[in-house]
Amino acid sequence: MMFTSRRIIEPVTLLRVGLAEASAQVLLALLGHFVAWAGGHLVFPAGIMIAAAGGFFYAREIDKGYARGALGGALAGGVGAAIGTAVLVALQDVTVYELAFRTGVSILAGVLGGLIGQIAANRA
Numbered sequence: 001m002m003f004t005s006r007r008i009i010e011p012v013t014l015l016r017v018g019l020a021e022a023s024a025q026v027l028l029a030l031l032g033h034f035v036a037w038a039g040g041h042l043v044f045p046a047g048i049m050i051a052a053a054g055g056f057f058y059a060r061e062i063d064k065g066y067a068r069g070a071l072g073g074a075l076a077g078g079v080g081a082a083i084g085t086a087v088l089v090a091l092q093d094v095t096v097y098e099l100a101f102r103t104g105v106s107i108l109a110g111v112l113g114g115l116i117g118q119i120a121a122n123r124a
Contacts, residue, residue, distance in 0.1 A: 010062050017076045021054035025084025033091045051077030051106035055113025063121035069114040077110020
C-alpha cells in the first residue's frame with residue numbers, strides 16, 4: 001500500500017521557495033533604497049514578478065492540483081513580499097499602508113503563479 005500525503009501545504013517546499021523569494025525581495029528592496037531610479041520604477045513591478053515566480057516554482061514542484069498550488073503560491077508570494085516591503089518600511093521608503101497593499105497584490109500574483117505552475121507541471 002502506497003502512502004500518500006494528506007497535507008494541503010508541503011512545508012519543506014514552501015520553506016525553500018519562501019526563503020529564496022524573501023531573499024530576492026530583500027535584495028530588491030536594498031537596491032531600491034540605494035538606487036533612486038530603481039526605487040521609483042523597478043521595485044514594485046519586480047516584486048510582483050518575484051511573487052508570481054515563487055508561486056510558479058512552488059506549484060510546479062509539488063504538482064498536487066490547482067487549489068494546493070494556488071494556496072501555496074499565495075503563501076509564498078505574500079510572505080516574501082511582506083518581508084521585502086517590511087525592509088522598505090524600516091528604511092522609511094514606503095508607508096505601512098503600502099506594506100498592506102503590496103502584500104495583497106503579491107498574494108494575488110502568487111495565486112496566479114501557482115495556477116500557471118500547475119499547468120506547467122501537468123504538461124511535464
